Amino acid sequence: MKVSCSVVVFALVFHFFLVTGSRSPPPSDSVIIIGAGMSGIMAAKTLEEAGYKDYIILEADSRIGGRVHKGQVDGNTVEMGANWLFSGGPKSSPAHEIAKKIKLRTLYSDYGNLSSNIYKQGGGLYEKHVVESAFKVADARQEFGTNLSKILSSKKGGDDDISILGSQRLFKQVPKGPLDLAVDYFYNDFEEAEPTRISSLKNTFPRQLMEDFGEDSYFVADPRGFETVVHYIANQFLSHNNNKITDPRLQLKKTVRKINQSKNKVIITTEDGSVYHANYVIVTVSVGVLQSDLIGFVPRLPHLENELPGENMIFVTVTDEESRRIEQQSEKKTKAEIMQQPFGRIYFAGEHTNSTYLGYVDGAYFSGTFRSPSDSLYPLLGRAT
Structure with a gap:
């Protein structure tokens, strides 16, 4: 969050x-x-x-x-707060390094097949190529937002900032349909735990944690808990x-x-x-x-x-x-x-x-x-x- x-x-x-x-x-x-x-x-x-x-x-x-x-549901451990560890980047995440030392059980979260697993509101799956097109637009929006964030940060004083939604409007690619909104939720709302209209562009892009520690996400699935x-x-x-x-x-x-x-x-x-x-x-x-x-x-x-x-x-x-x-x-x-x-x-x-x-x-x-x-x-x- x-x-x-x-x-x-x-x-x-x-x-x-x-x-x-x-x-x-x-x-x-x-x-x-x-x-x-x-x-x-x-x-x-x-x-x-x-x-x-x-x-x-x-x-x-x-x-x-x-x-x-952590919490308990039917005798199973459920994380109530932090749940993922990150790896694969040029730097080591302290939390991930400790998790490896104590042999905390984790599961790799493979998001590579999302384009084949997004359902329509009326039922049935979206065609893969349609979803892939939506992801390409989302990638372009994020790249534009990242570049804009760097420009704002480089200005003298560095006080200028806008929301992620504001950057999408400048890019003239605001998510509108059900599919675009679902993809945008995955890219932003899910990650930031808040909607794009109030998420700070400069405090979000570039996502420094993923740039430093990597985008490989490991879901903590250990009875002992992330704690x-x-x-x-x-x-x-x-x-x-x-x-x-x-x-x-x-x-x-x-x-x-x-x-x-x-x-x-x-x-x-x-x-x-x-x-x-x-x-x-x-x-x-x-x-x-x-x-x-x-x-x-x-x-x-x-x-x-x-x-x-x-x-x-x-x-x-x-x-x-x-x-x-x-x-x-x-x-x-x-x-x-x-x-x-x-x-x-x-x-x-x-x-x-x-x-x-x-x-x-x-x-x-x-x-x-x-x-x-x-x-x-x-x-x-x-x-x-």
């Missing part, structure tokens, strides 16, 4: 020491990680490898993995017994409800009434959780619509009366208003903060590693060391 909405990420890794409200004030370098999905576990692992062992992870669920999780990949990473640094994590630094069933940031500290309140004090917090919850206001931020976060990778900038979309108000005031005043938004001690990670592999497990993996300028927490490790 891909998402076009993301949050601004600054980064920081510091030594952590947890202090509750009844104890003395926290030391100068305390860190709490919210969320034990792939990005949260990777952030903790990176802290561990950098020598910072006194951190804590607060997870709302009774398990780790986040949106990488075993996350468990494998966690077991490398969190103490465990019989494959069950016993490390006290991981605290499950801790649903964070409020993050209160002041100049000198951050106070976190969970649903069960627990209060935690820290100097820095790494929030790894999904964009959906952030948009739902399940976590109250004090001061409130602005409505963030995009991330400008590599830049210390916030991109905020405003509409209606607010847009007219801002348009009429000076640029200096607008900048002053933007700078009033406090983020200093709260940082964000997750697949939505990795523009290269936005929406994928590998994006979440890299967002927690801080290893390259494109990773969401990159400045954090460099500053700490």
Whole structure:
């Protein structure tokens, strides 16, 4: 699944020491990680490898993995989140490499025979050559969109963007009939988990994950589930017994409800009434959780619509009366208003903060590693060391 909405990420890794409200004030370098999905576990692992062992992870669920999780139907494992691994490209997917290490059972998804297996609405199959023609048009649309995306990205400032549907209109090849719409769904909606009218062209094309890791798709069909990949990473640094994590630094069933940031500290309140004090917090919850206001931020976060990778900038979309108000005031005043938004001690990670592999497990993996300028927490490790 891909998402076009993301949050601004600054980064920081510091030594952590947890202090509750009844104890003395926290030391100068305390860190709490919210969320034990792939990005949260990777952030903790990176802290561990950098020598910072006194951190804590607060997870709302009774398990780790986040949106990488499984369910059961008639005794069979069914993936409820991530389901495919990718291979065959010039680079190795971290998730796929781990899957091979733990011998996770997968099935190759062969899409080569789709042209012989698309049914008409009234019954019966479309003729193969008719479907192949529709695929050729879809390939041309995607090539046009990819080239347009590269042109938009190369422009100074790089702020211009349109939807995938917008690029199709420019190409004058908008899918209309049942067959074209079905093929377009396979090319776009299925991959992005959202319709082309709202999918960002620049955040979609070129599909960097497939260009880097390959288009060979492997469906996870292992009773242990895709979540075993996350468990494998966690077991490398969190103490465990019989494959069950016993490390006290991981605290499950801790649903964070409020993050209160002041100049000198951050106070976190969970649903069960627990209060935690820290100097820095790494929030790894999904964009959906952030948009739902399940976590109250004090001061409130602005409505963030995009991330400008590599830049210390916030991109905020405003509409209606607010847009007219801002348009009429000076640029200096607008900048002053933007700078009033406090983020200093709260940082964000997750697949939505990795523009290269936005929406994928590998994006979440890299967002927690801080290893390259494109990773969401990159400045954090460099500053700490």
